Amino acid sequence: MPRLPEVVRLQIASKHTTLILEVYIISICKSGGIKLCGVLAAAAIIAAHSAKLHSSDTKKYGVVTLIDCRSILQPPLSRLHYGFYHSAILNIHRVKGSENVWDLAMTCYMDFADSKKCNKHFPDMADLNFLMSKAIDNPSLTASSSLLTVFEDPVLDDSLQMQRKIGAEDYIGCASVHGVGPSLAIFDTIRDGRLDCTCVYPAPLHSRDQITELVQRMSRVLIDGVTLI
Known part of the structure; x- marks a missing residue:
């Protein structure tokens, strides 16, 4: 049966978002580096693990972090320069189920950051583009994946006034290819x-019910992580 991309939204209230950002900004000051991608990856892993029948068993989870390479090209490109200039780093994490979201977020991000420091992402950009084009041409040959994909940096969007001006009630931004991709991006x-x-x-x-439940679990993990500190 052909696969189609579907969407579920995860939205966190501004007061909790502020707390989440403050926590990981404080972590930056104390530890030298953690970004929101690490927090989201940790929340998704904990949410997925808690949904398993034997959640006390150790499981492996793969996280692919996409990196926008425009700024490190020679010459560097603006983020407004159209095209696919992303590369990716895959990290595997073993989870027991007893991890704290912030400790796991630190592990997720530092593993990614260490790989990036070794420039593991940059030589793979051409290969990634080639493999993606082949996967697009042959979607039925793409293996099922249990990976999670996150972006190194979030999009900062302050366009509410413009949105109201043009009469748009809501919008989302994403990209997907039929038959290509992880369990959740x-x-x-x-x-x-x-x-x-x-x-x-x-x-x-x-199924939509399965992913909706996962996203709701992620939301609870994120909110509990900042309200129970």
């Missing part, structure tokens, strides 16, 4: 102070 945006994530998944590999 998170397109994260800070929209007028609120965390707004477009979560894309392949159907019917996953």
Whole structure:
């Protein structure tokens, strides 16, 4: 059966978004580096693990972090320069189920950052583009994946006034290719102070009810992580 991309949204109120951002900004000051992508990856892993029948068993989870390479090209390109200039780093994490979201977020991000420091992403950009084009041409040959994809940096969107001016009630931003992709790809945006994530998944590999429950678990993990500190 052919796969089609479907979308579920994860939205966090501005007051909780502020707390989440403050926590990881404080972490930056203390530890030298953690970004929102690490927090989202950790929340998704914990949410997925808690939904398993034997959640006390150790499981492996793969996280692919996409990196916008425009700024590190020679000469560097603006983020407004159209085209696909992303590369990716894959990290595998072992989870027992007892991890704290912030400790796991630190692990997720630092593993990614260490790989990036070794320039593991840059030589793979051409290969990634080639493999993506082949996967687009042959979607039926793309293997099912249990990976999670996040972006290194969120999109900052302060266009509420423009949105109202043109009469748009709402909109989302994401990209997907039929038959290509992980179990869940998170397109994260800070929209007028609120965390707004477009979560894309392949159907019917996953059902809407399944992903909706996962996203709701992620939301609880994120909110509990900042309100129970």
